[in-house]
Amino acid sequence: MNINSAVFEVSAPNLETCPEETLPEFAFIGRSNVGKSSLVNLLAGRKDLARVSKVPGYTKLINFFTINKAWRLVDLPGYGYAHIARENSARFNDAVSNYLAKRSNLYCVFVLIDSRHKPQKIDLEFVQWLGEQSAPCALIFTKTDKVKAAQLQTNMDLFKESISGWFENVPEILSCSSVTKNGVREILNVIDEALS
DSSP states (O other), X not given: OOOOOEEEEXXXXXXXXXXXXXXXXXXXXXXXXXXXXXXXXXXHTOTTSSOOOSSTTOOOSEEEEEETTTEEEEEOOOBSOSSSOHHHHHHHHHHHHHHHHHOTTEEEEEEEEETTSSOOHHHHHHHHHHHHXXXXXXXXXXXXXXXXXXXXXXXXXXXXXXXXXXXXXXOEEEEOOTTTOTTHHHHHHHHHHHHO
């Protein structure tokens, strides 16, 4: 798949303000500071599509981007972010959970996981919740340029082992680096297959 156009559509604070369910959607979510905005920009082939911030938890709204006029890339607020007032934090989590549980045109949720760490409780809990919603998902281990190949494989295997009991079929597992651009083609292939 080649991306020829990537256009910002809307930022939605809740499910009611999301665009009509006319196009297939692929959502990206992860813990704060996992490299989500960098990956969104890399996939879209644009440096400035999603705002990259040094402050974890910068994405607070559900951001929709129309790709090739054919599908939407959805940038979701991270879970476990620190710098947001508690009442906002709860509201944004509600918006995200409503989106993930109720959006009928959601083809896949890509959960981003920092490849440098052994399975983290917050990531495992989120993936378990997704499994309970029967939401179609795939896992992307990010920042692979910052970890040795053997450690990456170990961390991926440990994560797979931890979640194997929650799914009939364990979600597809991918890896990528926004620095080396490894893995981008594979992620786009997953989207391409889902669309066809």
